Amino acid sequence: MPGQPIIAPSQAERVDQSQRMAADGVSFAIHEWKGSGPPQLHVHHEDDEAWHVLEGGLRFRFADQTLDVNAGSTVFVPAGVAHTYVSLPDARYLVVLTPRLRELIAELSSAADRSGDDEIYRRHRSELLE
Secondary structure, three states: OOOOOOOOOOHHHOOOOOOOOEEEOOOOEEEEEOOOOOOOOEEEOOOOEEEEEEEOEEEEEEOOOEEEEEOOOEEEEOOOOOEEEEEOOOOEEEEEEOHHHHHHHHHHHHOOOHHHHHHHHHHOOEEEOO
16 A cells, blocks of 8 residues: 655644654655765765755765855756765755665764764765765
């Protein structure tokens, strides 16, 4: 039996203002986040990723450029493109990612130390470049 649609209330409609939108499906997940990505330039060899900035801005760094994007902007990074990003003050954004990338982030978040990050990335068909 298929799952049910998820309708996320607007931030103004939420009872708990700290609650963030999150939905995980079979082929992709969408999550409302704050904060920065990993500081190192990295690449996902088989997974696309996208961000839609709701408030504030994000600073993306690619192999050959740095780009600031503001609220209302969407950034799509195809598989194979090296990237990282930092959150500018008061940024709030949606990230669209595959289940494999969601698992990568969960594993990195639960790691006690950073010495095994290279192997964690490899297991998820990704690679740290710095």
